[in-house]
Amino acid sequence: MGDLQSLLDGHGLTLVFFSVLAEQAGLPVPAYPMLFVAGALSMQETGPSIGAVLFAVVAACLIADTAWYFAGKRLGQPMLRTICRVSISPDTCIRQTQSLYLRVGPRSLVFAKLLPGAGALSTAMAGMTATPFLTFLFYDALGALVWAGGALLAGVVFSDFVDTILAAFSAYGHIAFMAVVGGFALFIAWRFWQRWRLLRRTGKIPRMTVMELEQRRAASERGVVVLDVRADGNAPIERIPGAVVMELHAPIDLLAEQRTDSDFVVYCACPNEMSAAVLAERLRAAGYPNTWALAGGFDEWKRLQTPLGAAPADVDVAPRPAGH
Known part of the structure; x- marks a missing residue:
C-alpha cells in the first residue's frame, strides 16, 4: 500500500482527530470513513490501538461540542436557526431536534450523533436549556463512544476489505481520489436539490x-x-x-x-x-x-x-x- 499505508500508520490518530473535529464543528467532512479505516488498521501491529482512537474521537467531539454548547447557551434560538440555515438538511431539523431533546433531555446526546443533522443541534439545545455542564460532558462523551464504536467495529470486522481498498488507492491514487471527491460532490448536490425542491414547493404557500x-x-x-x-x-x-x-x-x-x-x-x-x-x-x-x-x-x-x-x-x- 506504499505511501498511503505509511501516512496512515504514522499520522492515523492525527487524521482521525482532525476529521472528527471538522465534522463535529459543522463542516461537510465525513469522519466515518476515517474511523472505518482506523478500525481496520488497529488489527495490524503498526496501526493505532482502539483505545487511542477512541480517546482522539472523544477529545475532538468534546472540543467541538463544548463550543456548540456555549453558543447555544449564549445565543439561544438564533443559534439553531443559523445551524439549520447553513445545513444541507431540511429546515424542519429545528423542530425535530427540539422535540427530541425536550422529550428525552440530555440522554438524547447518547444517540444524537447517529441521526443526520442532529449532532450540533442537540449540543446547542443542551446549552439553550441550561443542562448542567458536567451532565452535558458525560452524555456527550458517551455519545461519542457510541457513535465511533460502530465504525471502528465495522472496520475491525471488514479489515481485509479495507486493506483491499487501501491497496487500490495506492495503485490508482489520482483516479480513486477523483472518484471519491466526485461521489461526495454528487451527494451534496443531491441533498441541495432535495432542499431546493422542498423550498420551491412550500414557497407557494401564502x-x-x-x-x-x-x-x-x-x-x-x-x-x-x-x-x-x-x-x-x-x-x-x-x-x-x-x-x-x-x-x-x-x-x-x-x-x-x-x-x-x-x-x-x-x-x-x-x-x-x-x-x-x-x-x-x-x-x-x-x-x-x-x-x-x-x-x-x-x-x-x-x-x-x-x-x-x-x-x-x-x-x-x-x-x-x-x-x-
Missing part, C-alpha cells in the same frame, strides 16, 4: 405578516385559528396567546371542531417558515383553503409584540426533562 394577523384577529367575524407547529415537550415554551399546539404530521381531524371557512395561521421558528408551510400545505389539501404560514414565525411576532401592544406570550409550565 404568507401572512404579524401585522396582518393581529388586524385579522381583531376584525374577523369567522375567527382566526393560530396553530403552533414548533416542538412540544416538558420544558416551558412561549407561545402566541391563544395558539393551538399541533404536531406537523398530526391527523387533520384534530381540527374537526373548527369551521373550514375559518382563517388558519400556522407558525414555527425555523428558516423559511418551512414547518409552518408544510402543515399549511396539508390543511389546504384537506379542505381548509384560508390557511397561511406566518411570515418570520414566532421570532417575528416576539420582535413586534411590544410595538403592537400584545399581551405576554402564553407559557407552558411543566417540569424540565430528567437530567436537568
Whole structure:
C-alpha cells in the first residue's frame, strides 16, 4: 500500500482527530470513513490501538461540542436557526431536534450523533436549556463512544476489505481520489436539490405578516385559528396567546371542531417558515383553503409584540426533562 499505508500508520490518530473535529464543528467532512479505516488498521501491529482512537474521537467531539454548547447557551434560538440555515438538511431539523431533546433531555446526546443533522443541534439545545455542564460532558462523551464504536467495529470486522481498498488507492491514487471527491460532490448536490425542491414547493404557500394577523384577529367575524407547529415537550415554551399546539404530521381531524371557512395561521421558528408551510400545505389539501404560514414565525411576532401592544406570550409550565 506504499505511501498511503505509511501516512496512515504514522499520522492515523492525527487524521482521525482532525476529521472528527471538522465534522463535529459543522463542516461537510465525513469522519466515518476515517474511523472505518482506523478500525481496520488497529488489527495490524503498526496501526493505532482502539483505545487511542477512541480517546482522539472523544477529545475532538468534546472540543467541538463544548463550543456548540456555549453558543447555544449564549445565543439561544438564533443559534439553531443559523445551524439549520447553513445545513444541507431540511429546515424542519429545528423542530425535530427540539422535540427530541425536550422529550428525552440530555440522554438524547447518547444517540444524537447517529441521526443526520442532529449532532450540533442537540449540543446547542443542551446549552439553550441550561443542562448542567458536567451532565452535558458525560452524555456527550458517551455519545461519542457510541457513535465511533460502530465504525471502528465495522472496520475491525471488514479489515481485509479495507486493506483491499487501501491497496487500490495506492495503485490508482489520482483516479480513486477523483472518484471519491466526485461521489461526495454528487451527494451534496443531491441533498441541495432535495432542499431546493422542498423550498420551491412550500414557497407557494401564502404568507401572512404579524401585522396582518393581529388586524385579522381583531376584525374577523369567522375567527382566526393560530396553530403552533414548533416542538412540544416538558420544558416551558412561549407561545402566541391563544395558539393551538399541533404536531406537523398530526391527523387533520384534530381540527374537526373548527369551521373550514375559518382563517388558519400556522407558525414555527425555523428558516423559511418551512414547518409552518408544510402543515399549511396539508390543511389546504384537506379542505381548509384560508390557511397561511406566518411570515418570520414566532421570532417575528416576539420582535413586534411590544410595538403592537400584545399581551405576554402564553407559557407552558411543566417540569424540565430528567437530567436537568
